[in-house]
Amino acid sequence: MTEFTFDLLATDSGSAARRGRMTTRRGLIETPIFMPVGTQGTVKAMLPEALKEIGAQIILGNTYHLFLRPGHELIRNLGGLHRFMNWDRPILTDSGGFQVFSLGALRKIDEEGVRFQSHLDGSSHVLSPESSIAVQEALGADIIMAFDECIPYPASREYVAESTARSGRWARRCKLARSQGDGAALFGIVQGGMHPDLRAGSVNELLEIGFEGYAIGGLSVGEEAALMYEVMDNTLPLLPRDRPRYVMGVGTPENLIEGVSRGVDMFDCVMPTRNARNGVLFTSFGKVSIKQARYLADPLPVDPDCSCYVCGNYSRAYLRHLYQSNEILSSVLNTHHNLHYYLGLMQGVRDALDGGRFGEFKKDFYRKRADNPSGT
Amino acid sequence: MTEFTFDLLATDSGSAARRGRMTTRRGLIETPIFMPVGTQGTVKAMLPEALKEIGAQIILGNTYHLFLRPGHELIRNLGGLHRFMNWDRPILTDSGGFQVFSLGALRKIDEEGVRFQSHLDGSSHVLSPESSIAVQEALGADIIMAFDECIPYPASREYVAESTARSGRWARRCKLARSQGDGAALFGIVQGGMHPDLRAGSVNELLEIGFEGYAIGGLSVGEEAALMYEVMDNTLPLLPRDRPRYVMGVGTPENLIEGVSRGVDMFDCVMPTRNARNGVLFTSFGKVSIKQARYLADPLPVDPDCSCYVCGNYSRAYLRHLYQSNEILSSVLNTHHNLHYYLGLMQGVRDALDGGRFGEFKKDFYRKRADNPSGT
Ligand SMILES: [Zn+2]
Ligand SMILES: [Zn+2]
Numbered sequence: 001m002t003e004f005t006f007d008l009l010a011t012d013s014g015s016a017a018r019r020g021r022m023t024t025r026r027g028l029i030e031t032p033i034f035m036p037v038g039t040q041g042t043v044k045a046m047l048p049e050a051l052k053e054i055g056a057q058i059i060l061g062n063t064y065h066l067f068l069r070p071g072h073e074l075i076r077n078l079g080g081l082h083r084f085m086n087w088d089r090p091i092l093t094d095s096g097g098f099q100v101f102s103l104g105a106l107r108k109i110d111e112e113g114v115r116f117q118s119h120l121d122g123s124s125h126v127l128s129p130e131s132s133i134a135v136q137e138a139l140g141a142d143i144i145m146a147f148d149e150c151i152p153y154p155a156s157r158e159y160v161a162e163s164t165a166r167s168g169r170w171a172r173r174c175k176l177a178r179s180q181g182d183g184a185a186l187f188g189i190v191q192g193g194m195h196p197d198l199r200a201g202s203v204n205e206l207l208e209i210g211f212e213g214y215a216i217g218g219l220s221v222g223e224e225a226a227l228m229y230e231v232m233d234n235t236l237p238l239l240p241r242d243r244p245r246y247v248m249g250v251g252t253p254e255n256l257i258e259g260v261s262r263g264v265d266m267f268d269c270v271m272p273t274r275n276a277r278n279g280v281l282f283t284s285f286g287k288v289s290i291k292q293a294r295y296l297a298d299p300l301p302v303d304p305d306c307s308c309y310v311c312g313n314y315s316r317a318y319l320r321h322l323y324q325s326n327e328i329l330s331s332v333l334n335t336h337h338n339l340h341y342y343l344g345l346m347q348g349v350r351d352a353l354d355g356g357r358f359g360e361f362k363k364d365f366y367r368k369r370a371d372n373p374s375g376t
Numbered sequence: 377m378t379e380f381t382f383d384l385l386a387t388d389s390g391s392a393a394r395r396g397r398m399t400t401r402r403g404l405i406e407t408p409i410f411m412p413v414g415t416q417g418t419v420k421a422m423l424p425e426a427l428k429e430i431g432a433q434i435i436l437g438n439t440y441h442l443f444l445r446p447g448h449e450l451i452r453n454l455g456g457l458h459r460f461m462n463w464d465r466p467i468l469t470d471s472g473g474f475q476v477f478s479l480g481a482l483r484k485i486d487e488e489g490v491r492f493q494s495h496l497d498g499s500s501h502v503l504s505p506e507s508s509i510a511v512q513e514a515l516g517a518d519i520i521m522a523f524d525e526c527i528p529y530p531a532s533r534e535y536v537a538e539s540t541a542r543s544g545r546w547a548r549r550c551k552l553a554r555s556q557g558d559g560a561a562l563f564g565i566v567q568g569g570m571h572p573d574l575r576a577g578s579v580n581e582l583l584e585i586g587f588e589g590y591a592i593g594g595l596s597v598g599e600e601a602a603l604m605y606e607v608m609d610n611t612l613p614l615l616p617r618d619r620p621r622y623v624m625g626v627g628t629p630e631n632l633i634e635g636v637s638r639g640v641d642m643f644d645c646v647m648p649t650r651n652a653r654n655g656v657l658f659t660s661f662g663k664v665s666i667k668q669a670r671y672l673a674d675p676l677p678v679d680p681d682c683s684c685y686v687c688g689n690y691s692r693a694y695l696r697h698l699y700q701s702n703e704i705l706s707s708v709l710n711t712h713h714n715l716h717y718y719l720g721l722m723q724g725v726r727d728a729l730d731g732g733r734f735g736e737f738k739k740d741f742y743r744k745r746a747d748n749p750s751g752t
Contacts, residue, residue, distance in 0.1 A: 041694070041698075041701075046705075069697065070700075074673050078691060078694075313462045317450070325417075327416060327418050329422075
């Protein structure tokens with residue numbers, strides 16, 4: 001069993017950006033990285049081979065969804081999530097906490113864990129630190145996450161403090177609950193809302209427990225981008241240099257570039273896949289809403305600078321037609337392009353960091369967008 | 377410009393089955409053949425590369441749908457339907473008649489053609505023999521079809537006779553309307569309902585006009601399979617041996633085998649693609665409804681004898697999970713398997729005809745189904 005390691009390969013002279021490499025039991029992951037989200041055992045509309053073609057190194061699975069349907073025991077009996085969905089590269093699973101907490105009236109929380117009703121059939125279940133780890137291990141993920149509460153925004157300082165303390169106690173139970181020798185890495189999740197002192201307290205507690213990597217949770221929950229960056233600015237320097245740092249559920253291409261600049265190594269977000277299904281495409285010059293009438297007869301590819309399969313073979317007019325006609329291929333092609341854009345952006349970031357020119361890369365990223373403000 | 381030709385390569389000793397080859401301006405087509413349907417400029421849920429991978433030689437486009445959205449002029453201006461949808465092999469377009477006539481109260485027919493209201497926005501349009509040919513030529517199809525009425529079933533003999541006579545006059549106008557030197561082949565369509573004498577009269581009229589190929593329309597419209605085969609038995613021997621014969625809108629795997637046995641060269645049907653989206657899969661041992669609870673934890677591929685990408689990589693349990701979860705990948709994988717099955721069946725037919733063992737092939741086809749009556 002390969003031990004999980006993280007190597008810091010290079011740092012940027014003009015920012016906190018880092019170039020790193022994770023070693024997992026299913027191979028290497030070059031960072032900084034964006035991880036496509038595969039909620040229900042599939043990255044929506046993407047074949048695994050297409051994900052590899054566009055350079056996906058690791059994907060996400062959602063514990064909450066797979067726990068309810070088809071069930072983690074079933075997946076384990078069929079050889080694990082990798083075999084189930086035909087994906088042999090690393091998988092990271094979330095803890096289920098985010099979904100369970102967002103069920104609102106359908107869930108009840110106490111020190112033990114969360115009792116909730118399935119959004120599918122109303123059936124009653126419990127997720128706790130121990131059961132979340134057990135589910136993630138049954139799925140066979142290569143990186144698993146501690147069970148925590150993703151605190152809504154805004155929330156009272158009192159609630160944030162109480163929730164963060166509980167998530168800390170749960171993190172300790174997760175560490176105890178993990179199997180020895182399973183080979184999966186366990187990441188802790190920093191909470192603390194938008195309060196620097198609570199974030200610092202959360203970091204201290206997690207460091208005392210000790211994890212293979214550290215995530216910052218509770219961002220991209222409705223706060224302004226400036227506040228998100230402020231929390232990153234306050235929190236990231238407190239995390240150990242020799243461990244990977246993962247900002248969960250973030251974000252736009254701009255958020256990724258800003259996160260990298262502040263020292264983030266890992267990102268995930270449904271934005272490229274969900275937007276694709278809504279006809280919104282990401283490009284080097286900003287967003288393109290392909291449903292617009294202006295693209296009716298447009299023979300150009302979505303992004304003339306894009307090297308992806310979609311831009312190499314299809315016009316904006318065709319993509320608009322597929323979207324207007326509610327064709328499945330619309331989601332397939334749009335998702336392919338958007339994920340290629342996100343993964344290509346991070347490849348560009350890594351290349352720039354390798355070449356010692358991240359500052360230039362970042363300037364160029366913003367200039368291209370400013371030059372074409374008519375994007376959306 | 378390649379001239380359209382049809383060569384009869386072999387005939388079966390025990391039936392009317394034929395092995396043939398069409399030469400079109402976009403390459404050869406080996407017959408007997410099944411043609412996947414690409415209604416709106418895409419074979420639903422299939423990338424063109426996947427269609428090639430499973431051996432699709434020619435696909436269908438629908439004149440009615442493309443005429444309304446995005447419009448044939450727009451497609452012509454973008455380089456034609458092949459370029460628009462990234463498909464460089466032959467395309468056959470229907471005439472639009474089938475869809476226009478099925479609009480019911482929304483259409484009005486006279487000698488000139490059919491005035492109808494769009495199912496999309498209620499806008500008013502006319503399709504006539506001349507405009508149908510013009511649209512099909514604008515799309516750039518390699519095989520185009522005469523504009524006719526697909527007569528509903530049941531219908532009075534009087535109506536069938538009147539409609540068939542009108543379709544005959546329209547066929548003559550289609551022949552006159554086609555561009556000289558365009559290079560697309562024009563097929564006539566035999567009508568006549570379930571009446572042998574009206575079918576014979578229709579054949580005679582079409583032969584007098586002269587077409588590159590002959591289709592039998594108005595089948596698979598609700599009649600019993602035995603009656604469909606009876607019409608084939610009566611009509612096919614009247615058609616010239618040296619021209620391709622196409623039975624439109626047919627059908628089940630059994631219909632294809634029976635049609636081949638009677639001398640049919642070409643088939644098309646939405647059955648494999650539409651059924652796929654509804655979770656119904658075709659296999660060598662019959663139909664599989666993947667939503668059934670019995671497949672919940674089934675580690676086997678859909679069809680252990682199938683060599684397709686889906687059966688090589690995914691379990692029934694996974695396909696059931698995707699279907700139950702309403703995932704796009706469900707349609708993608710199910711369609712891939714079903715079209716592979718249909719195209720593989722016809723490849724098997726061609727190989728058997730080449731090897732002089734079609735009778736054996738047909739027996740084997742039915743035996744496998746009888747051995748596993750629990751399929752569905
Ligand atoms: Zn692209
Ligand atoms: Zn298969």
